[in-house]
Amino acid sequence: MAEDDATENEDDEGAEKPPSGSKKKLILLIVMALVIAGISVGGTLAAIKIFSPPSANVEAEGEDAEPIPARPSPAIYYPLKPALVVNFDVKGRQRYLQAELTLMIRENDVISAIELHMPKIRNGLNMLIGGQLYEEIQTAEGKELLRQQCLQELQKIMQEEIGKPGVEQVLYTNFVMQ
Structure with missing residues (x-):
């Protein structure tokens, strides 16, 4: 019996114990995190390649090739000061x-x-x-329509005065109705 105990002790010392369940889970989580990070980086690089504009160094093929349009100038935002105040008569109320x-x-x-x-x-x-109409410009659609009409009015005035529309967008920075 002493020999059996000695033999078992020798076998236990030579063999490695299998990792516990928590170590397996930790290794699995680390591997999964690395795979997810790799997929994320790969997806990002693929998306950048797909959505990036074509290279400007591409040579035109033949005479039918269209030139690459120039980038627009940077936007300049010009506030109209002071604010526009307009009154409406709605059912006898101002x-x-x-x-x-x-x-x-x-x-x-x-x-x-x-x-x-x-x-x-x-x-x-x-x-x-x-x-x-006061009731119409209370809705989101009415405000957007009014914004578009303001843009058209400004472009018409600029066309008359300087020969080009000049204004690209009209933006509300404050819109209060009482």
């Missing part, structure tokens, strides 16, 4: 709209034209907004 507008333009010379023609611009916008 209602007010205060709108702060910011214009998005791309050319510096348009700024000086806007400043020069500011009285005409403010008059056009006041007349346009004042002619709206």
Whole structure:
């Protein structure tokens, strides 16, 4: 019996114990994290390659190839100060709209034209907004339609005065109705 105990002790010392359940889970989690990180990096690189613009160094093939369009100039945001205030008569009650507008333009010379023609611009916008129905501009669709109409009015004025639309977007920076 002593020999059997000695033989078992020798076998136990020579053989490695299998890792416990928690060590297996830790190794599995680490491997899974590395795989997920690899997939994420690979997906990001693939997305960048797919959605990146074509290289500017690509040579044109033949005479029918179209030139690559130039990037637009950076946007310039020009706030119209002071805010436009328009009053409405709604069922015998006075209602007010205060709108702060910011214009998005791309050319510096348009700024000086806007400043020069500011009285005409403010008059056009006041007349346009004042002619709206109060109930209609309370909705999101009405506000968006009014924004588009303001853009068209500004572009019309700029076209008359400087020969180009000049204004790319009209943005509300504050819109209060009472």
